[in-house]
Amino acid sequence: MAEENLVQPDLAFIKGVMDAGGDTLNCCYQCATCSVVCPLSTPESPFPRKEMLWAQWGLGSKLAGDADVWMCHNCGDCTKYCPRGARPGDVLSAIRINAIRYYARPKALANILNSTGGVISTVITAMFAVLVTAFLWSRYTGQAFPIPKGTVVYHKFLTVVPIDIVFLSLAAFVSYVSLKGIIEFWGDISRGAGLPTSFNGHAVTPAWSELFPKYMWPAIKEILSHERFKKCGEIKERATGHIWVLWSFIILFTVTIVVMIQADILGNIWPNAGFETPLVWYHPIKIAANIGAIMIIGGTWMLMNMRRKKTAEGIMKSSTQDWILIGIIFAVGISGAATEIIRLINIPVLAYPTYVLHLGCVATLFLALPYSKFAHLLYRGTAYVYQHWAEDVKAGKAGFGLEKPTTREKM
Numbered sequence: 001m002a003e004e005n006l007v008q009p010d011l012a013f014i015k016g017v018m019d020a021g022g023d024t025l026n027c028c029y030q031c032a033t034c035s036v037v038c039p040l041s042t043p044e045s046p047f048p049r050k051e052m053l054w055a056q057w058g059l060g061s062k063l064a065g066d067a068d069v070w071m072c073h074n075c076g077d078c079t080k081y082c083p084r085g086a087r088p089g090d091v092l093s094a095i096r097i098n099a100i101r102y103y104a105r106p107k108a109l110a111n112i113l114n115s116t117g118g119v120i121s122t123v124i125t126a127m128f129a130v131l132v133t134a135f136l137w138s139r140y141t142g143q144a145f146p147i148p149k150g151t152v153v154y155h156k157f158l159t160v161v162p163i164d165i166v167f168l169s170l171a172a173f174v175s176y177v178s179l180k181g182i183i184e185f186w187g188d189i190s191r192g193a194g195l196p197t198s199f200n201g202h203a204v205t206p207a208w209s210e211l212f213p214k215y216m217w218p219a220i221k222e223i224l225s226h227e228r229f230k231k232c233g234e235i236k237e238r239a240t241g242h243i244w245v246l247w248s249f250i251i252l253f254t255v256t257i258v259v260m261i262q263a264d265i266l267g268n269i270w271p272n273a274g275f276e277t278p279l280v281w282y283h284p285i286k287i288a289a290n291i292g293a294i295m296i297i298g299g300t301w302m303l304m305n306m307r308r309k310k311t312a313e314g315i316m317k318s319s320t321q322d323w324i325l326i327g328i329i330f331a332v333g334i335s336g337a338a339t340e341i342i343r344l345i346n347i348p349v350l351a352y353p354t355y356v357l358h359l360g361c362v363a364t365l366f367l368a369l370p371y372s373k374f375a376h377l378l379y380r381g382t383a384y385v386y387q388h389w390a391e392d393v394k395a396g397k398a399g400f401g402l403e404k405p406t407t408r409e410k411m
């Protein structure tokens with residue numbers, strides 16, 4: 001047999017999968033029951049049996065570029081019926097964690113943001129960064145670093161500019177790393193599916209004019225409605241907690257952007273026009289923010305309870321990475337609610353440290369996007385877009401971006 005045809009197992013990958021909750025991997029004897037019972041597997045692209053085999057063989061890079069890994073929503077149906085107790089749902093979850101690490105740059109940040117100690121250190125570092133930036137800003141503007149007295153008003157303690165500097169820098173970094181990972185993932189899934197990874201020197205993507213309306217929008221709709229999630233049997237209720245958390249992010253992100261424009265930009269141009277924070281409780285933005293806060297806390301609470309219950313029933317196991325992500329999101333919700341409650345009862349000595357803690361938690365969650373389990377938002381979304389597009393390409397209904405080939409023969 002030619003040497004290039006021999007399987008070269010990536011032992012570090014196998015260990016990574018086992019450490020991330022896939023320790024039952026080697027129990028699989030390839031009966032394919034899991035692929036038959038999976039409510040999300042399709043005849044054209046069945047899973048998770050092949051993923052179990054590839055993982056046993058240690059084909060880490062092949063699995064990193066396997067879009068089907070991201071079609072699994074860890075519903076546990078296959079785990080329930082597996083005759084060997086191989087827990088394919090948990091193994092796929094562990095494979096996803098390893099795929100995220102595979103695309104993470106720099107990898108050191110993935111290691112930090114996937115350990116409890118690393119996350120706590122990141123929160124403290126982010127709190128420190130906000131305070132140092134605020135101090136440097138006060139030096140630059142020649143104003144004394146404000147130690148507020150009287151009624152709690154957060155922007156008198158930390159003016160908006162230093163906070164914006166920290167968060168906009170973070171946003172630029174996270175966007176760059178996320179985009180880089182998505183592009184690399186796209187190339188790998190194209191290669192894995194036998195599609196060309198470049199055409200006339202360009203990356204092979206949907207035509208730009210079709211990308212959003214034809215492929216991204218249907219994927220976004222599926223994600224917002226949790227259409228596939230709802231097909232799961234054993235852990236159906238997980239969709240509710242998940243959807244609450246997702247919508248809370250959308251609400252809170254929108255509110256933050258609106259407040260940033262209103263208070264940080266318009267408020268600076270017209271200081272006495274009533275744009276400053278805090279907003280009164282009946283302001284629509286404030287009401288939306290409070291609904292978002294309730295949803296983020298309620299959603300994570302549901303997810304925590306579901307995980308405990310399903311673990312006790314033997315349907316799923318939860319890895320450290322699962323709990324870390326839930327923990328960060330919960331910390332963002334609780335610290336945000338505490339920030340508001342303590343402001344309302346006006347205890348300055350507690351309010352300002354809580355506010356800085358909340359900013360540290362938000363910054364950590366933000367940074368965790370491309371490095372932790374949170375990245376499933378990026379890669380599952382990309383896999384959905386890819387799946388819609390690849391179906392059209394295979395059916396000869398879609399071409400490639402930038403310059404379209406005329407026929408499928410160019411593939």
Ligand code: SF4
Pocket residue numbers: 027028029030031032033034035048049052081082083084085086087088
């Ligand atoms: S994971 Fe279980 S159900 Fe799936 S192929 Fe292996 S032994 Fe069969």
Ligand code: SF4
Pocket residue numbers: 034037038039040041047048071072073074075076077078079088089090092232
């Ligand atoms: S956990 Fe659910 S979605 Fe994932 S492979 Fe098993 S049955 Fe399919």
